[in-house]
Amino acid sequence: MHPGVRPLSRSHSVRGVQTGDMAAEIHQSVARRAAILRIIGESTVRNQDELVKVLRKQGFDATQSSVSRDLRELGVAKAGDRYILPAQDAGAANNPFAAVAKFVVDIKTAGSSLTVLKTTTGTAQSVAVAIDSSDWHEVVGTISGDDTIFIATDEPKDQKKLRERLRGIFGI
Amino acid sequence: MHPGVRPLSRSHSVRGVQTGDMAAEIHQSVARRAAILRIIGESTVRNQDELVKVLRKQGFDATQSSVSRDLRELGVAKAGDRYILPAQDAGAANNPFAAVAKFVVDIKTAGSSLTVLKTTTGTAQSVAVAIDSSDWHEVVGTISGDDTIFIATDEPKDQKKLRERLRGIFGI
DNA sequence: ACAGCCCGTGCATAATTATGCACGATGCAC
DNA sequence: GTGCATCGTGCATAATTATGCACGGGCTGT
Numbered sequence: 001m002h003p004g005v006r007p008l009s010r011s012h013s014v015r016g017v018q019t020g021d022m023a024a025e026i027h028q029s030v031a032r033r034a035a036i037l038r039i040i041g042e043s044t045v046r047n048q049d050e051l052v053k054v055l056r057k058q059g060f061d062a063t064q065s066s067v068s069r070d071l072r073e074l075g076v077a078k079a080g081d082r083y084i085l086p087a088q089d090a091g092a093a094n095n096p097f098a099a100v101a102k103f104v105v106d107i108k109t110a111g112s113s114l115t116v117l118k119t120t121t122g123t124a125q126s127v128a129v130a131i132d133s134s135d136w137h138e139v140v141g142t143i144s145g146d147d148t149i150f151i152a153t154d155e156p157k158d159q160k161k162l163r164e165r166l167r168g169i170f171g172i
Numbered sequence: 173m174h175p176g177v178r179p180l181s182r183s184h185s186v187r188g189v190q191t192g193d194m195a196a197e198i199h200q201s202v203a204r205r206a207a208i209l210r211i212i213g214e215s216t217v218r219n220q221d222e223l224v225k226v227l228r229k230q231g232f233d234a235t236q237s238s239v240s241r242d243l244r245e246l247g248v249a250k251a252g253d254r255y256i257l258p259a260q261d262a263g264a265a266n267n268p269f270a271a272v273a274k275f276v277v278d279i280k281t282a283g284s285s286l287t288v289l290k291t292t293t294g295t296a297q298s299v300a301v302a303i304d305s306s307d308w309h310e311v312v313g314t315i316s317g318d319d320t321i322f323i324a325t326d327e328p329k330d331q332k333k334l335r336e337r338l339r340g341i342f343g344i
Numbered sequence: 345a346c347a348g349c350c351c352g353t354g355c356a357t358a359a360t361t362a363t364g365c366a367c368g369a370t371g372c373a374c
Numbered sequence: 375g376t377g378c379a380t381c382g383t384g385c386a387t388a389a390t391t392a393t394g395c396a397c398g399g400g401c402t403g404t
Contacts, residue, residue, distance in 0.1 A: 201381095201382065201383090234384095235384055235385080236384095237384065237386095
């Protein structure tokens with residue numbers, strides 16, 4: 001057993017959570033950044049100290065410096081006295097998933113190399129094109145049918161990384 | 173004569189300027205704010221001191237504090253290391269065609285009621301969903317296969333109108 | 345076991361931005 | 375003319391944000 005597996009096991013036993021939450025714990029800053037986007041989208045945030053406090057209420061401990069780095073990484077802007085989310089208009093223009101994300105209904109894995117997406121009928125190909133155009137280096141290949149897409153990755157960590165990314169994109 | 177008029181007269185006699193420039197002089201901050209928007213739109217501005225310098229080169233004398241107030245008033249945002257203009261186009265965020273337009277390869281008509289779209293393989297359904305979501309009142313109904321979409325309209329003028337609109341959207 | 349690499353983080357503080365205060369200019373009413 | 379209100383401005387500095395540095399954790403290879 002690798003030492004890295006132990007926190008995983010402890011987390012499992014204390015919280016009784018499922019695999020999805022354990023993955024979220026491994027990628028702490030990923031979860032925190034998602035929370036930041038949500039907080040800013042839902043309320044007015046005027047400065048980083050305020051954001052630090054709101055994050056703490058949601059279980060994230062981070063200092064102003066980490067938050068500054070997060071905001072920079074996320075492309076969040078400050079207009080006058082409040083933070084605003086990255087412009088969705090420009091993002092949508094370059095975001096291949098903007099109009100096809102809604103077609104994805106489920107994400108599963110098969111073994112350690114295959115990720116399976118279920119879509120609404122007849123839309124798999126469009127979603128697959130968006131995935132292909134993203135050129136993720138973890139992805140070895142994709143194949144799509146009518147409502148199902150298979151995405152092959154090499155190592156287990158690649159599959160895990162891909163799954164987290166897809167969850168973020170499709171909100172599943 | 174009011175004492176306040178004297179500097180104006182002196183300015184006129186010394187510079188030989190015209191009414192336009194006198195108006196610009198009266199509304200100094202209005203012109204400066206327009207210049208700020210132009211500068212930010214044309215180049216990368218990283219901090220307010222830099223903007224003060226560029227403004228000075230264009231004939232505007234203002235300190236960092238005035239510029240800060242201008243930017244606040246103009247709704248200019250700072251994202252990471254640069255200033256960005258206020259979002260001009262929120263409409264694109266709601267554009268259902270943003271990511272599927274590229275799938276359409278041809279537009280034809282059949283008779284006076286049918287418009288036929290050809291798409292890349294497997295993507296017709298996604299494009300049809302975007303068309304349905306637009307709720308154009310000229311459209312009676314749509315049906316899609318793998319790479320073909322039929323759009324029914326009632327009168328010839330409706331078909332013509334639809335075709336022009338689709339040409340505009342898909343650039344064909 | 346170790347060393348090396350990479351990444352995220354907090355601390356301290358440099359850099360940047362915002363703002364309180366006082367002032368000058370302008371317009372208006374008397 | 376004066377007095378008052380409003381506005382924009384600069385100066386000084388408070389508030390906010392960004393970043394250099396050191397550290398710890400995780401991962402990989404030997």
